[in-house]
Amino acid sequence: MTIQPMAPTLQRVSFGHPDAIKLNDRVQLEYAERYGDDGDVTPLDPTMFDAPRGLYLIAYDDGGTPLATGGWRTQDRNDEGYSDGDAELKRMYVTPEARGLGLARRILAALEDDARAAGRSRMVLETGLKQPEAIALYGSSGYTPCSKFGHYRFEELSRCFAKAL
Numbered sequence: 001m002t003i004q005p006m007a008p009t010l011q012r013v014s015f016g017h018p019d020a021i022k023l024n025d026r027v028q029l030e031y032a033e034r035y036g037d038d039g040d041v042t043p044l045d046p047t048m049f050d051a052p053r054g055l056y057l058i059a060y061d062d063g064g065t066p067l068a069t070g071g072w073r074t075q076d077r078n079d080e081g082y083s084d085g086d087a088e089l090k091r092m093y094v095t096p097e098a099r100g101l102g103l104a105r106r107i108l109a110a111l112e113d114d115a116r117a118a119g120r121s122r123m124v125l126e127t128g129l130k131q132p133e134a135i136a137l138y139g140s141s142g143y144t145p146c147s148k149f150g151h152y153r154f155e156e157l158s159r160c161f162a163k164a165l
Contacts, residue, residue, distance in 0.1 A: 008059040008067055008103060015056045015091075016046035017065040023058065027069075027093035034130040035157070042151040044090065048073040055114045056091075057148055058102045067098035070107040072115045072123065076098070081149030085121035087111075087165070092125075092134065104137055116165040124165055127148050127156045 013020055017023045028039035049056035056071035070092040075082040082088070089111060094103050112123055124146065129133045143161035152158040 006102070008061050008098075008106075010057050010059050013056055013058050014046055015044065015049045015071060017040065017056075017058070019058055020056060020069060023066055023069045023093055023095070024091060027091060030080065030093075032141065035090075035128065042090075049090075052118050054087075055111060057107050057110060059094075059107060060131055061098075066095075067101075068094040068103040068107055070104070072111045072120075074118075074120065075124070080151070081147060081153055082124070083122065085119075087118070087120035087123050089123055089125035096115055103142035108137070108141055112163070112165060121165055122162050124149065124160065124162045126152055126160045128152075128155075129159060135159065135161075 029040040031037075032037060048054055053107040054073040057069065058066050059068040060066055071090050072087045073090060075088045077084045089108075092104060092107065115123055123143075125138065125143070126149065127138070129135075131139070138161050142165070143163045146160050146162035148154075148158060148160045153160070
């Protein structure tokens with residue numbers, strides 16, 4: 001008889017949680033390596049992900065190891081190009097050792113469901129051309145290109161996507 005390990009669980013945490021900070025540091029290193037800069041410098045306050053204006057999730061394995069993250073935060077019309085009713089996807093990341101397990105899709109679906117339940121009408125995200133895996137995930141999940149918004153809206157490598165909720 002083979003014992004199957006438990007599927008990773010998703011847990012709501014604060015963006016200021018030690019595991020969230022640790023995974024954010026890892027994704028920042030990956031951004032820096034891919035883009036040759038200091039990583040994503042978009043200003044983020046941990047309270048931006050607090051309910052009911054957002055959600056931050058971490059996927060943990062059955063041993064308590066954090067494997068993946070993602071969050072959404074409320075955005076409304078402003079001078080950075082957002083629209084009323086937007087939920088912005090931030091800090092989607094899966095550790096290299098956990099890639100291919102479907103965690104990004106699970107987190108994405110949970111974030112979309114939560115944003116929809118919070119009354120948001122559109123999920124938006126910004127990624128870059130040096131993240132082809134992310135672009136493929138979002139495209140296969142129903143996201144389509146949209147007008148650029150946010151901190152990197154004037155950057156040549158930046159790409160923005162949206163999906164109606």
